[in-house]
Amino acid sequence: MTAADPNEEARRWLERRVGRCHAAMRLGVEEEREARLFGQGRTVFHIENWGGFRGLVRLALRLSLMEGRGLRNARAVQLRCNDFVLPHLPPVFQGYTLLHLSDLHLDMGAGMPDALIEAVDGLQYDACVITGDFRAKTYGAYQAALDGMARVRPHLKGDIYAILGNHDSLRMAQGLEAMGVRLLLNETVALRRGGSVIHLAGIDDPHYYRADNLEKAADPIPAGGVSLLLSHSPEIYRQAASAGFDVMLAGHTHGGQICLPGGIPLIVNARAPRRYCVGAWRHQRMQGYTSVGSGASIADARFNCPPEVTLHRLLQE
DSSP states (O other): OOOOOHHHHHHHHHHHHHOHHHHHHHHHHHHOGGGSSSSSSSSSOOGGGOHHHHHHHHHHHHHTTOHHHHHHHHHOOEEEEEEEEOTTOOGGGTTOEEEEEOOOOTTSSTTHHHHHHHHHTTOOOSEEEEOSOOSSSSSSOOHHHHHHHHHHGGGOOSEEEEOOOTTOOGGGHHHHHHTTOEEOSSEEEEEEETTEEEEEEEOOOSSSSOOOOHHHHHTTSOTTOOEEEEOSSGGGHHHHHHTTOSEEEEOSSGGGSBEETTTEESOOOSSSOGGGSSEEEEETTEEEEEOOOSSOOSSSOOBSOOOEEEEEEEEOO
């Protein structure tokens, strides 16, 4: 008897999980190495996919003797708190709290999982949401990122919901779900409490892969229902507001990661106004929050933009 091809088995699992078309499209883009810089996604140039840029940034930090300080900054994860006031929130959800993690980049460097574990231990919340980018690079091996998440997972409480980012491979989905991380890949789940419900939707990466299907994710949500959206990048804020979401949680931008004094980013790498690229914001009736993330990308360093984990509390007006 011929042994089963593990790659073929994994592909079949993905097709069952997300559908044949979604799996084929996402994996096809991942395999198109020549499209990494140009030709994919809503932005024209994907600087995070340019290996030469990483080398230039690291060299500049080394020559300026700032490499060590930047590394220490990247491990000093801070706790931020944010409130969303929703007039039609069911009373039983008053004070319901979400732990928001983003841009973990767990295989970026030694100590990255440990810094995140230290930041989340002891926090009180009802569920955890992760807005993508478990892996450091945008291509290649991903097992180290899964291993890092396996270390973090026991320190997270309650249900965990996540989406994939532009650094993540769809092939990571099976490993993440095996450790109890429920991926929302253009899907919606109902969060229930005391006979009432709010709706949590998540879309696949809208930045590079353009694998998002907002219509599919939003369709199960009834009119008037409280709805929250997980999107890796904030750049679909207009579409999300038009679709009627009350809250949108995002990441991707790192808040700039390397900023001028005062937290002024040199680059945010998202096709959206900068007011949507860090912290709390509002577009029409939709409230949003873009996390600066707990990890680091391109260079394992941060300046004037400390990493974060965020507690979002839902409140009635």
